[in-house]
Amino acid sequence: MSDADALTIDIEGWEGPLDLLLALARTQKVDLREISILALVEQYLGYIQEARSLKLEIAADYLVMAAWLAYLKSGLLLPRDPEVEPSPEELALRLQLRLERLNAMREAGARLMARDRIGRDVFLRGAPEGLRTLRKAHWQAEIYDLIAAYGRVSARTRPVMHVVASREVMTLEAAIERVSRLVGSAIEWTAIQAFLPEGATPQLRKSALASSFLAVLELARQGRVELKQKSPFAPLYLKVAS
Amino acid sequence: MNPADELARAVEAVLFAASEPLTVHDIAAHVGEGFDVRAVLERLEAEYAGRGVVLVRRGERWHFETAADLAHVLRREREEARKLSRAGIETLAIIAYHEPVSRAEIEAIRGVQISKGTLDVLMEAGWVRPAGRRESPGRPLTYATTPEFLAHFGLASRRDLPGIDDLRAAGLLDPVDLAFEELAVESAGENA
C-alpha cells in the first residue's frame, strides 16, 4: 500500500473507478503502456480495503470493479485455462488500453482548453456594425384574381335586382278547402300525408304539407276534425269529428 | 500593409475589440503609459485610409468603422414573393376600372373602407401611382394604374379588361347570397 498512500483516501474525489485506476497507474511512474497490471490490481484492491477499514461509503461501481479486478488477478496468477475466452492476458491488455484512452482524452481536453480561445485570449470586433438583409416584397397577383375581384365588388354594391323565381306553393286557404273536402269521407284515422296532392314536386309537397298542417289545426279548433299523435314527430293522424 | 510595430499592433487590437469609441487615455490604460499613442493613431489612420475599414476620430474618441461608401454592401436585398390581400386586389381592380379615382370613391365602390397600407402596397408594387388632384371640393388626390401594371397582368391597354357584360357572362357578377339560396334549395330537394 505504500504507493497508494500517496493518494488521499477520498472516494468522493474520483470520477468513477476508471478515473481512480488511472490515478493509481500514474503513481507507478512509467508509461501507461508499461504499467504492471498485476501491481495496479493490488493498488486498487488495497485502496478499496483501506477505504472500507475507514468505514467510508463506497459506491457500488467501485466494488464491481474491485470484484472484476480480483477475478482478473486470479486469472493472471493461476495456470492458464485455454477454455476461457478472452484470456486474462487479453483482458489485462484491454484494461491498459482503456486507461490509455481515458488518459489521452484527458490530456487532449487540457490542451484544448489551453488554446487561444475567443473571449479569453483573442477577441472579436467589439461593436460590429452588423450586416442587414432587407426583405423586399415581390407582389404577385393574377389577371383572373383582378377581374374576379372587380366582379365581387360590383356584385356587392351594384343595385341588386331581386327576381323571385316562380315557385309552386299551396296557400293556407287552398289547404283548408282541400282538407275539409277530403276528410268528409275519412271515418278511419288517416295520416296527414294522405291529404297531399298526388305527383306533386318535392317543393310543392313541402309547401302543401306545411299548409295542410296549419289547415288541420284550424279545422280541429273549429271542432270539425279530431287529431292523434303518439309523441312529438310521430305520424299525425286525423279523422272527421264524430 | 507595412509591418506594424508592437505598440501599433496593440493599439489596433484594443480599438478593434472595444465596444465603444476610445479616448487616447482609454487606449493608454490598456497598452501602458509612456507611449505617444496619438502619433500611433495618426499613423494607423493613414495606413487604413482608402481601405474597406477606416480609423476615424470623433471628437476626442477613436474607433474603426467600415468605409462610408460601402454601406450598400453591408445591406443586402432579398426578394420575397407575396400575394396581394383581398382588400389589395379589390382596390387595384377598382382603380383599374375607374381611374383616375379618389380614395373616397374607391371606398364608395367597395362599400368598405380601405386602410392607408393598402394603397401603399399597391404603390410599392409599382402598379398604382398618384394621378393628380381632382378639381372638386377638398381637392382629393386621385390614383391610376402604371405601365408596370399593364405589363404584370399581360394587358396591352386598360381596354383589354373585360367589361361588365363579359363579367356577367362569366358568372363573376352573381351575387353571393343568391348563389347560397340556390344551394340551399338543392340540398332541400335531395332530402325531401
Added chain:
Amino acid sequence: MNPADELARAVEAVLFAASEPLTVHDIAAHVGEGFDVRAVLERLEAEYAGRGVVLVRRGERWHFETAADLAHVLRREREEARKLSRAGIETLAIIAYHEPVSRAEIEAIRGVQISKGTLDVLMEAGWVRPAGRRESPGRPLTYATTPEFLAHFGLASRRDLPGIDDLRAAGLLDPVDLAFEELAVESAGENA
C-alpha cells in the same frame, strides 16, 4: 498597407461589420456573385498577418480577431469565460476527437455515466450539436462539434486538434468496443 481594390475593400468591410464568422457564400451574397472571394480572402489573410488584428479561417467560416499574443493587452479580469467542469472538458474532448459519438461511447471511454447537464452545458455553449442517430441497435443519438467550436478554440479544422494524428496512429481513436465493456461488467457481476 497596399491600396486595396474595390472587391477587397468590400470583403474587408463585410467581415468587419459581421457579428459572426462568415462563409464564402455569405460574403458573396453581399459583395455580389461572380467574384473569386476565396482568392481575396487569402490575399487579405496575408496582408493582415503580423498585425494586431488578423483574418482567420475556422472551418468554412472566416472572421477577424485580435492577435493571440496581445491577450495581455486586452484581457479583462472580470470577463473570465465560465469554467467547464472536468467532466465537461473530457466529454468535449471525446466528442471532438471521436465524432460522431454516442452517449454510451462517451461513457465507455470515461468509465462513468455522464449527467444530463454535461451535454446540455456543451450544447448551450454552442460547441456541440446532435448529429443524427446511428444505424445500430437502439438507434442511439450521436453528437458532434459545431463551427462555433472550431472558431472558439482557434482551429482551422478538426485536423488541427492537438495530437490527433498521433492518437489515431496509436489506435486510441478507434471505435469504442461497447461489447467488451459489457462483457467486463458481466464477468465482474458473475464473480462478485
